[in-house]
Amino acid sequence: MTREVWEAVPDPSARAVQPAVLGSLLDDPAPREGRFGVWRIATDHVDDATLDAARAWLDDAERAHASSLVRAELRRAYEIAHGAARRVVGAALGLAPEQVVWGRHACPGCGEPHGRPRAEGADLEFSLSHTPGQVLVAVADLPVGVDVEQHPTDPVAIAGVLHPRESSEIAAAAAGTLDGGRATVRFTRAWARTEAYLKGIGIGLGRDPHLDYLGTDAAPARSVGGWSVHDVVVPDGYGAAVAVAGPHAVGPHAGRPR
Numbered sequence: 001m002t003r004e005v006w007e008a009v010p011d012p013s014a015r016a017v018q019p020a021v022l023g024s025l026l027d028d029p030a031p032r033e034g035r036f037g038v039w040r041i042a043t044d045h046v047d048d049a050t051l052d053a054a055r056a057w058l059d060d061a062e063r064a065h066a067s068s069l070v071r072a073e074l075r076r077a078y079e080i081a082h083g084a085a086r087r088v089v090g091a092a093l094g095l096a097p098e099q100v101v102w103g104r105h106a107c108p109g110c111g112e113p114h115g116r117p118r119a120e121g122a123d124l125e126f127s128l129s130h131t132p133g134q135v136l137v138a139v140a141d142l143p144v145g146v147d148v149e150q151h152p153t154d155p156v157a158i159a160g161v162l163h164p165r166e167s168s169e170i171a172a173a174a175a176g177t178l179d180g181g182r183a184t185v186r187f188t189r190a191w192a193r194t195e196a197y198l199k200g201i202g203i204g205l206g207r208d209p210h211l212d213y214l215g216t217d218a219a220p221a222r223s224v225g226g227w228s229v230h231d232v233v234v235p236d237g238y239g240a241a242v243a244v245a246g247p248h249a250v251g252p253h254a255g256r257p258r
């Protein structure tokens, strides 16, 4: 079968990624094979003493940002995500969490230092994502992006931000003319896959999310622009994905929807 280059192709042999659960931020995360790993933390399971310990690891910029977050659940998720990232990245580098120094890669869109986050002096890539209730941290030898999202209340109203084919699939699911998943689940799948990919590239939403087709169906892995994008298993009410650069990864190409 000939495949059009603009068509994202599901890999039927691939499985969704099952993240390791970081039960306590005070436990050392077990090393992951080939330094690729995804960790999940349920923010409600972090007790006050552990959160206080994690807060003590944060640098001045992280503390200042946390204090600027008015909603307590957003502040909690931010602090836990940054504490967990320090724990996971530090463990991979042989450093204590508070010794990790964050930096940024150059943005592939404009060259300014606000691209993918990185740990200074480390040959390790990482990505983090937080939403009320859930945090994910991914590490890899190659550029990586991870995203976790809560289900929206009205997916059809916001589906226009996605690729035109994805928004059609969501509208069809809501209208009952497409089997294989509710509109809410389909929206979150496509959005998490797209954000994971754009965070992996390092441009984030500086690249229009309606340009890339990642799909809304249950295929647990897709390839786009030379990246491999996998769903991550998270509790009901959430969707998540991780994107890892492949050997032929490309930059933030502009243009018509692929």
Ligand SMILES: CC(C)(COP(=O)(O)OP(=O)(O)OC[C@H]1O[C@@H](n2cnc3c(N)ncnc32)[C@H](O)[C@@H]1OP(=O)(O)O)[C@@H](O)C(=O)NCCC(=O)NCCS
Residues within 6 Å of the ligand: 078, 081, 107, 109, 110, 114, 115, 116, 117, 127, 128, 129, 130, 131, 145, 146, 147, 148, 195, 198, 199, 200, 201, 202, 203, 204, 205, 206
């Ligand atoms: C990155 C982005 C997609 C985050 O989305 P989100 O769903 O709100 O938040 P998430 O929790 O999933 O991810 C947040 C984390 O992504 C990471 N991140 C931030 N910018 C990033 C980038 N350019 N690439 C990859 N990761 C990035 C950070 O670790 C951030 O954590 P922090 O906010 O706690 O410091 C969004 O903030 C974005 O696109 N920012 C850049 C937009 C832009 O216009 N850039 C300029 C291009 S010239």
